[in-house]
Amino acid sequence: MQVKPSPGLSGIVKHFLILENDSSLMLRIFSDGNTGMVFNGGDSLYRHECNAPSHEALPQSFIYGQLDIFQNVIASGKIKLLIAVLHPYGASALLRIPAFQLKNQIIDTITFPFLRTETVLDQLDNAPHMLDKIRIIENALLSALRQPVTSNVLATNAVHLIDQCHGGITVTHLASALNVHDRQLQRAFEEHIGITPKRYSGIARIQYFLKLLRNRSLETTLTDVLYESGFYDPAHLNRELKNLSGLTPGQYMNGGNLLAANLIRLP
Known part of the structure; x- marks a missing residue:
């Protein structure tokens, strides 16, 4: 399910994507040219690199840059993901980091205090519906974007x-x-x-x-x-x-x- 962002966020968010599933899965993710911000309200996710001896646990919320290589993600149980799909330049603009530093990276959003994601995660846990969760994320992003955003x-x-x-x-x-x-x-x-x-x-x-x-x-x-x-x-x-x-x-x-x-x- 896709949900359009509020007009004030359309310059950085393409749409919100809601993904839900009731069983554990192995998933293949690859680039669509966009960047994104993921909030996981379900069971743990793990990234599995090809030929790697073990899995890497993913944060409860994270930002990913451009994916130049496909990756496998293991969902250990119920999937309940809310993804802010950002424009190709969205992650770099939001984080004020050169985009080449974000390439193929998955970064815990708690790394960036101005995103207030610890508070956001608490609010998301208590929100009854997905549309309420989207509004919470939008408010956090709008607050973060009050500071000047580097654009090109x-x-x-x-x-x-x-x-x-x-x-x-x-x-x-x-x-x-x-x-x-x-x-x-x-x-x-x-x-x-x-x-x-x-x-x-x-x-x-x-x-x-x-x-x-x-x-x-x-x-x-x-x-x-x-x-x-x-x-x-x-x-x-x-x-x-x-x-x-x-x-x-x-x-x-x-x-x-x-x-x-x-x-x-x-x-």
Whole structure:
């Protein structure tokens, strides 16, 4: 379930996402190009790195930066997550930290006193409904945003243009459209997005393909979706999707395992 943010937060929050499930699961999470803030009201979550000998317990509330690699998360029991899905530049702007320092990072929100998350977590425990919980988080974010937030018009405009083109634009054409040099664009992404514009464009194109795949009609073939999303070679698509998510198109769509666009229930 998605809930739109209040107008005062729309510049940093894309939407709120509510995820609930009654049993333990292994989940695959991969990048959708956004950053986020997670509040866990259910049982413990654990991050499992590939080939790691043990699991890492995740904080009750945390912020994640750009995910450049897919990760597995183990839910030990009931899932009850409330996620503030932030814009690609949202985590960096909110925390006032260079985005490249947040890449592939999961950080306990208690690290940042101005977010008042200890108080927020207490309030969330006592809130009866999810919409009440969202309002509590919104109030905390609005309070935090009273301080000046670092923003970058170039990075913001570049992200919007890439999204409009569904990732189908080269870095050279992007820089030309924005009337800047390639290197200037690269620096803006490093500082405010956390990944390169080429990488963000690749993620945007894969996410557009997955959106078309989820919404296709019975008459629409996988090849039709592939071409419409800008891929001309199935092998290239499979390689890019595997690199981003560790999954094939068939595994992505298998058996109603989608909990969110970039969150998949694993066998």
